[in-house]
Amino acid sequence: MSIATITPSRPRDVQVAEIGQDTIILRSRTWDRLKFEVEYSRQKGTTANSYLIQADKKAVIDPPGESFTEIYIQELTQHLDLATLDYIILNHVNPNRRTTLKVLLSHAPQATIICSRPAANALKSTFPELESHIQAVRSEDTLDLGQGHVLSFVTVPTPRWADGLCTYDSASKILYTDKFFGAHICEDKLFDEDWKKLDAERRYYFECLHAPQAKQVEVALDKLATLGARYYAPAHGPVVRYSLSRFTYDYRQWCQGQKSQEFSVALLYASAYGNTAIVANAIAQGLIQNGINVESIDCELVETAEITRIIEACDGFIIGSPTLGGHAPTQIQTALGIVLSTAAKTKLAGVFGSYGWSGEAIDLLESKLTDANYRLGFETIRVRFSPTTETLQQCKDAGATFAQTLKKTKKLRVPRQAVTEAQVDRTEQAVGRVVGSLCVVTTRDQNSHKGILTSWVSQATFNPPGIMIAISPEQNADLMRHPGDKFVLNILKEGRNVRRYFSRQSTSGDNPFANLSTQTATNGCLILDDALAYLECTVQNQLECGDRWLIYAVVDKGEMLTNDGITAIEHRKSGSFY
Numbered sequence: 001m002s003i004a005t006i007t008p009s010r011p012r013d014v015q016v017a018e019i020g021q022d023t024i025i026l027r028s029r030t031w032d033r034l035k036f037e038v039e040y041s042r043q044k045g046t047t048a049n050s051y052l053i054q055a056d057k058k059a060v061i062d063p064p065g066e067s068f069t070e071i072y073i074q075e076l077t078q079h080l081d082l083a084t085l086d087y088i089i090l091n092h093v094n095p096n097r098r099t100t101l102k103v104l105l106s107h108a109p110q111a112t113i114i115c116s117r118p119a120a121n122a123l124k125s126t127f128p129e130l131e132s133h134i135q136a137v138r139s140e141d142t143l144d145l146g147q148g149h150v151l152s153f154v155t156v157p158t159p160r161w162a163d164g165l166c167t168y169d170s171a172s173k174i175l176y177t178d179k180f181f182g183a184h185i186c187e188d189k190l191f192d193e194d195w196k197k198l199d200a201e202r203r204y205y206f207e208c209l210h211a212p213q214a215k216q217v218e219v220a221l222d223k224l225a226t227l228g229a230r231y232y233a234p235a236h237g238p239v240v241r242y243s244l245s246r247f248t249y250d251y252r253q254w255c256q257g258q259k260s261q262e263f264s265v266a267l268l269y270a271s272a273y274g275n276t277a278i279v280a281n282a283i284a285q286g287l288i289q290n291g292i293n294v295e296s297i298d299c300e301l302v303e304t305a306e307i308t309r310i311i312e313a314c315d316g317f318i319i320g321s322p323t324l325g326g327h328a329p330t331q332i333q334t335a336l337g338i339v340l341s342t343a344a345k346t347k348l349a350g351v352f353g354s355y356g357w358s359g360e361a362i363d364l365l366e367s368k369l370t371d372a373n374y375r376l377g378f379e380t381i382r383v384r385f386s387p388t389t390e391t392l393q394q395c396k397d398a399g400a401t402f403a404q405t406l407k408k409t410k411k412l413r414v415p416r417q418a419v420t421e422a423q424v425d426r427t428e429q430a431v432g433r434v435v436g437s438l439c440v441v442t443t444r445d446q447n448s449h450k451g452i453l454t455s456w457v458s459q460a461t462f463n464p465p466g467i468m469i470a471i472s473p474e475q476n477a478d479l480m481r482h483p484g485d486k487f488v489l490n491i492l493k494e495g496r497n498v499r500r501y502f503s504r505q506s507t508s509g510d511n512p513f514a515n516l517s518t519q520t521a522t523n524g525c526l527i528l529d530d531a532l533a534y535l536e537c538t539v540q541n542q543l544e545c546g547d548r549w550l551i552y553a554v555v556d557k558g559e560m561l562t563n564d565g566i567t568a569i570e571h572r573k574s575g576s577f578y
């Protein structure tokens with residue numbers, strides 16, 4: 001039997017050195033993989049870099065995460081009397097960093113925390129008692145520490161770090177770049193004199209952290225370019241002194257390379273505790289390593305219009321969610337609604353998520369997409385709580401499979417589109433891609449109630465809140481056509497089959513409300529209890545256009561009938577019929 005020799009790795013420590021005028025670096029070092037996330041999988045250890053500027057005022061920049069709290073505070077107190085600390089500058093906030101922050105503040109309760117506004121909001125919810133100690137800054141704000149150290153701030157939001165901030169010191173010409181220009185590697189060398197040897201680590205770090213957000217990284221690079229920095233002081237790895245312009249150029253090239261890939265995949269997710277985000281990053285790696293441009297979207301941070309734009313433009317999409325209280329978070333439900341109404345059925349889809357015991361959100365995503373006839377590019381990934389190293393490898397493999405399938409599918413599909421039907425059919429198909437919320441309009445004629453199914457409705461004005469509905473003369477919609485007419489717009493909920501009771505025409509025959517639970521609105525028309533929301537409206541104007549009347553009505557009152565669920569959407573194959 002042979003006995004393997006285990007070489008003990010060096011213990012964690014904090015390396016301290018002067019890197020500029022009145023400025024020291026405190027590098028909390030680990031020689032092993034720090035966490036299981038894919039970005040650490042090259043197993044070269046990492047450094048969590050913090051910086052201390054001691055001018056008339058004292059400022060600490062980016063204290064490390066909780067793995068280093070104790071050794072870091074011990075070392076910091078060797079160089080600074082914490083009772084004299086004026087500022088703690090956080091270029092981003094994460095839960096892991098809060099532990100060190102708490103200890104630091106217990107020794108330096110007088111210190112003011114400087115961070116971006118989104119970071120300030122996050123911090124205030126964790127430490128409400130510190131509200132008066134938190135100072136949010138914006139781009140172009142400055143902070144004078146004395147002796148020429150005027151700090152200027154640049155906000156650099158990205159999907160992964162919406163609260164990202166960079167800090168520039170005009171005295172030392174050091175730009176504190178946080179997550180930009182880093183590398184996960186642990187060495188004794190502080191600077192990048194051997195920068196050619198760092199190429200692989202730098203590229204890997206970029207691919208893990210920034211490739212899925214290349215567009216936002218380019219915007220950040222533009223902002224940082226104006227500062228004239230001589231050093232980049234990142235959150236991880238060596239300080240950049242010898243390869244600053246080369247490294248900046250590399251970032252530009254790598255971003256460009258991402259954006260010019262032939263295929264792009266939208267990766268949508270939300271993650272309350274970080275697990276789903278880690279899975280998302282592993283899938284992204286599999287895609288990126290197979291030549292796919294990934295647009296990462298944290299649905300909690302991105303506007304719905306931006307989600308729509310990205311979904312329209314992508315070749316495939318992958319959506320992931322945690323399960324919280326038996327549901328997907330609202331933002332994921334909204335994103336799913338956008339996907340179902342926007343993404344062509346030919347787009348390749350994927351589903352993933354982290355869960356604890358039941359995983360309803362993952363089931364919901366999968367069933368909605370398969371019911372809507374999307375093809376899945378990998379078997380749905382279900383991860384219980386935190387992913388293991390093995391699970392992350394499976395996620396990377398799933399990303400790679402998705403990439404290969406996408407490329408094959410696209411190749412097969414393109415020539416077929418070229419020999420398509422007549423232009424008129426194509427126009428109808430194209431018009432048919434316009435979708436609308438499925439609604440039931442209820443009207444009242446003395447004691448008789450009517451209901452019409454429609455999806456030709458949209459918001460028309462903000463102030464007053466107003467909607468526009470298109471109706472045809474055949475719809476027997478006389479009760480909602482004249483100025484002053486009242487009706488209720490019942491907005492239907494996805495998954496409830498209320499539509500089967502109604503048709504496009506209001507008929508006075510069968511009573512569609514007999515089998516439905518209803519209540520009477522203030523304006524006398526019926527509210528369907530199974531709807532998602534309702535609006536009480538008064539008609540203001542009508543306009544005859546083509547074969548329809550356009551009705552403009554003002555919303556007098558509205559209410560959500562349930563807090564979960566998404567709007568039912570009408571999908572059509574052609575623009576020449578409903």
Ligand SMILES: Cc1cc2nc3c(=O)[nH]c(=O)nc-3n(C[C@H](O)[C@H](O)[C@H](O)COP(=O)(O)O)c2cc1C
Nearest residue numbers: 271272273274275276322325326355356357358359
């Ligand atoms: C408040 C709360 C509610 C949860 N509800 C569920 C649930 O109903 N079903 C389930 O399978 N897991 C549930 N979980 C477990 C989470 O889905 C699990 O922790 C998951 O890893 C969270 O993913 P995230 O880190 O991406 O937010 C719940 C967790 C919390 C904290």
